[in-house]
Amino acid sequence: MKNPTGKLLAAALLMLAATGAALAQQAYPAKPIRVIVPYPPGGVLDQFARIVTEAMAKRWPQPFIIDARPGASTNIGTQAVKNSEPDGYTWLFTSGSALAANPTLFKNAGWDPAKDFTVVGNVSYAPLMLVVNEKMPAKNLRELVDMAKAKPDTVSAGTMYGSSAQFNLEALSQSANARLLMVPYKGAPPVVIDLVGGSLQMGMLPPVIALPQTQSGRIRALAVAGVKRSVLFPDVPTFAEAGFPDGALVPWYGFMLPRGTPAAIVKQINTEINETLKSPEVRERLLKAGGEIPAPMTLEELDRLIKSDTLKYAELIKRANITVD
Secondary structure, three states, X not given: OOOXXXXXXXXXXXXXXHHXXXXXXXXXXXXXXEEEEOOOOOOHHHHHHHHHHXXXXXXXXXXEEEEEOOOHHHHHHHHHHHOOOOOOOEEEEEEXXXXXXXXXXXXXXXXXXXXXXXXXXXXXXXXXXEEEXXXXXXXXXXXXXXXXXXXXXXXXXXXXXXXXXXXXXXXHHHHHOOOOEEEEOOOHHHHHHHHHHOOOOEEEEOHHHHHHHHHOOOEEEEEEOOOOOOOOOOOOOEOOOOOOHHHOOOOEEEEEEEOOOOHHHHHHHHHHHHHHOOOHHHHHHHHHOOOEOOOOOOHHHHHHHHHHHHHHHHHHHHHHOOOOO
């Protein structure tokens, strides 16, 4: 005679295992989430990452740990996320332009944007403002381009190698057929100092950094490299409005996961980020930090964005022969 008790026990164990597996899937996140930011602490990206994750932590049962890992033009922190376990507990928050451009910019960046990462959220666009020192005769972008065309390689432009500022200046130079004198700097603060001092003629700055000096009259804003005007500079035209639609590259900041993260977790994170960005408090904090919040983006839209940017930056870098190795 067969043992019915054994059958019942086996069935119960199977049901328990299935229930446990289902609960495990539903439990995400079941432990703290580490967000690697490959930039120095206290900077714009660090602020943006904290603003969004602090708001998400109020809705999720687990905290977020911001882990700043600057170095090698974001390559160190980005590689750390690429090599992490794809379980949803290690995120990357970085500039989309760095993720897209570095594999072409460096001989061995260590990753492929499309193959090694999944973009799960675009938190903010970060268009740069083209500014000139107060002594420059050019009153608009067209006049500035005409100056550069009349005297190639004489209009000095402050830039940081491998940065969004350099990419925008190169895009403007190529689209306008005007050669600028690129002057390398190690960051935006010294660019501001030399613009104010008059030893540098033009530069590309985040609007929030340019604002105090434009208000004092020490520098002038000519155009913003964005799809729309900056909320901080409503009277300053975009590159397109100024006649140079191909001269603008719009940086954006977002969250990425290592490729191979379970689809259900990827979808959950994308949904939560989009919901978080609807919060008036979050939007206000991002705007004050210099961000411009995009409309919610699906995973498919984010995938198209990073693929498009990767192609765009690769073509620009190769045409301009930009290298940092």
